[in-house]
Amino acid sequence: MRYAPNVRRAQGTMKRRPAMKKTSTVRVNGNMIFKGHKLTIGVDLGDRWSNYCVLDEAGEVLLEQKVATTPEGMKQTFEKMPRSLMALETGTHSPWVSRLLKELGHEVLVAHAQKVNLITKSTRKDDRHDARTLARLARIDPELLGPVRHRSAKAQIHLTVIRARAALVSARTALVNAARGLAKSYGQRLHKCGTQQVSRELAAELSVELREVIEPLLKEIESLNERTKEYDVRMEKIARESYPQVALIKQVKGVGTQIALTYVLTLEDPQRFPKSRDVGCFLGLRPGRRDSGESQPQMHISKEGDPYLRTMLKAACFFCCLP
CATH class of the missing domain: 1.20.58 (Methane Monooxygenase Hydroxylase; Chain G, domain 1)
Structure with missing residues (x-):
């Protein structure tokens, strides 16, 4: 039996399985995964989008996501998280981002970009990996980042x-x-x-x-x-x-x-x-x-x-x- 194109498309839609939600999205919305953990977050700042990596006290990756490099995007993402140690590199956006994160109650480390050799001299360099490296260094010893102080x-x-x-x-x-x-x-x-x-x-x-x-x-x-x-x-x-x-x-x-x-x-x-x-x-x-x-x-x-x-x-x- 042949069906009209619109009828066939409607039947195909009914049989299609519902899309599954991403695990990371569920975790962020529920905010349950962060409870009871001492978090360390590495943020690799980009001009439009920034990558961040969340580690627990044992160094396990809890979450890796992207966030818009805007005051609204940063506030919406990080104001819901418990007080954390956050590490980011010096750059064009680092002054206002560091001030915003401090206002949200986080402890902020601004790494000297030229002194983090694990990032600058890495042969495997991408935004996601850089965010993870910042988080791991901040968790082990913040002095490895060569922290700097931004002016007011x-x-x-x-x-x-x-x-x-x-x-x-x-x-x-x-x-x-x-x-x-x-x-x-x-x-x-x-x-x-x-x-x-x-x-x-x-x-x-x-x-x-x-x-x-x-x-x-x-x-x-x-x-x-x-x-x-x-x-x-x-x-x-x-x-x-x-x-x-x-x-x-x-x-x-x-x-x-x-x-x-x-x-x-x-x-x-x-x-x-x-x-x-x-x-x-x-x-x-x-x-x-x-x-x-x-x-x-x-x-x-x-x-x-x-x-x-x-x-x-x-x-x-x-x-x-x-x-």
């Missing part, structure tokens, strides 16, 4: 002002070099002056054809100079209203508001350094060490820590050395 939200937004200004200065330098290079390739030159004095008037002595090409670049440089001055005013206001210690640091020759404020915001809490010389190690200004037996080779500085602040400090040193 207030310090981060203030430091973002300095970083945004640095991005404008870098773009301005590239445009000035491009304008001068284009003029030279045409057999002409722009007058020598400081970057902050560059304006469309420099193109007055160029040929008509070249002036039409160079003037838009000089116009953008003028705009960047104005935006940079606005950031300078904002930095002065931040230093004056929120960080009085900046005025003390500025008493050192060669140190201005930008360097002093960057120094204060990068360290944030100086009490965490037992000795003042530890600050130099924190900024990567100490020599590296690779001793073996009687061999003690002289190494360059380690260059660990914040590279921008290290650049600012070197600029201040060069200024102090001037006659």
Whole structure:
């Protein structure tokens, strides 16, 4: 007996077995598997999605899942879990994720990404395996992760002002070099002056054809100079209203508001350094060490820590050395 297509499809649907729920989904919804366990969770942060692995006190994997790398997704997933030790690597999303997880009551370890060799040098690297490795290292010995401390939200937004200004200065330098290079390739030159004095008037002595090409670049440089001055005013206001210690640091020759404020915001809490010389190690200004037996080779500085602040400090040193 032949059936119409729609009737045959309906009968096939009736005979089909119902879909089985995933075990992991049932566990998360019931939240029963986490009761009575001391949990350790490793989170491998991605730009869109993050993988996490949940271990019990014996090191057994209880759950491996994905979560959206958004405040809503993180809160929905981890606020229902009991207080746990959570480990994640440093990265773009690690500052706000670590603050959010602490607000949810978890103990958070932020691993130094370059010091976790089991992940960086692994020949079997994927997000799921990295999350499991973070969880296992955090469970065994947190010091293996080389834990770092993220600054507060207030310090981060203030430091973002300095970083945004640095991005404008870098773009301005590239445009000035491009304008001068284009003029030279045409057999002409722009007058020598400081970057902050560059304006469309420099193109007055160029040929008509070249002036039409160079003037838009000089116009953008003028705009960047104005935006940079606005950031300078904002930095002065931040230093004056929120960080009085900046005025003390500025008493050192060669140190201005930008360097002093960057120094204060990068360290944030100086009490965490037992000795003042530890600050130099924190900024990567100490020599590296690779001793073996009687061999003690002289190494360059380690260059660990914040590279921008290290650049600012070197600029201040060069200024102090001037006659």
